[in-house]
Amino acid sequence: MGSGKTTVGKALARRLGARLRDTDADIETVAGKPIPEIFVDDGEQHFRALERSAVAQALAGHDGILSLGGGAVLAPETQELLRGHRVVFLNLSMPVGVRRTGMATNRPLLSGVNPRATYKALLDARLPIYRGLAVLEVDTDHRTADQVAVHIIEELDLS
Numbered sequence: 001m002g003s004g005k006t007t008v009g010k011a012l013a014r015r016l017g018a019r020l021r022d023t024d025a026d027i028e029t030v031a032g033k034p035i036p037e038i039f040v041d042d043g044e045q046h047f048r049a050l051e052r053s054a055v056a057q058a059l060a061g062h063d064g065i066l067s068l069g070g071g072a073v074l075a076p077e078t079q080e081l082l083r084g085h086r087v088v089f090l091n092l093s094m095p096v097g098v099r100r101t102g103m104a105t106n107r108p109l110l111s112g113v114n115p116r117a118t119y120k121a122l123l124d125a126r127l128p129i130y131r132g133l134a135v136l137e138v139d140t141d142h143r144t145a146d147q148v149a150v151h152i153i154e155e156l157d158l159s
């Protein structure tokens with residue numbers, strides 16, 4: 001969360017003239033409400049079910065850039081669906097992630113009393129999954145979102 005998947009996705013799509021989809025936006029459209037409300041009303045499990053379906057539909061019907069939510073790859077079937085795609089892992093350190101997400105109230109997993117500890121625990125648990133899926137890892141602590149997009153285009157020879 002806060003690594004720039006949504007923002008860099010937009011920058012990449014703009015630079016490449018490619019289409020963009022963000023599964024969090026798709027989930028909100030299907031549910032008819034914002035993500036925090038899905039968590040409160042229906043719970044994380046329901047959110048994850050909507051997310052699995054949103055990713056599967058996007059991968060089947062979309063040609064372009066796809067931004068996922070940070071927890072999407074926890075689902076084994078999503079991991080399977082992503083194999084063969086050029087998955088990019090936008091990495092960042094805990095303090096930077098907490099700072100980037102700290103101003104917004106729209107990430108329910110970080111809304112508890114100790115967002116730093118929560119963020120660190122999530123990052124530690126997820127790192128091996130992100131690394132296992134990615135063909136490219138980009139450090140975003142020291143790059144602007146646009147610099148991240150340019151780096152991806154260069155490294156993956158997309159231009």
Ligand SMILES: Nc1ncnc2c1ncn2[C@@H]1O[C@H](COP(=O)(O)OP(=O)(O)O)[C@@H](O)[C@H]1O
Nearest residue numbers: 001002003004005006007008100140143144145
């Ligand atoms: N490389 C970056 N440098 C500085 N701020 C960034 C960077 N990438 C994203 N941001 C900012 O961090 C916040 C979260 O970005 P977002 O794209 O929503 O992340 P994600 O989709 O990975 O959770 C936004 O305010 C965004 O402008």
Ligand SMILES: O=C(O)C1=C[C@@H](OP(=O)(O)O)[C@@H](O)[C@H](O)C1
Nearest residue numbers: 001002024068069070071107108
């Ligand atoms: O990491 C996660 O589990 C989540 C990340 C969020 O998306 P971003 O990674 O785009 O913030 C969003 O899908 C939801 O709040 C859960």
Ligand SMILES: [Mg+2]
Nearest residue numbers: 005006024069
């Ligand atoms: Mg996002």
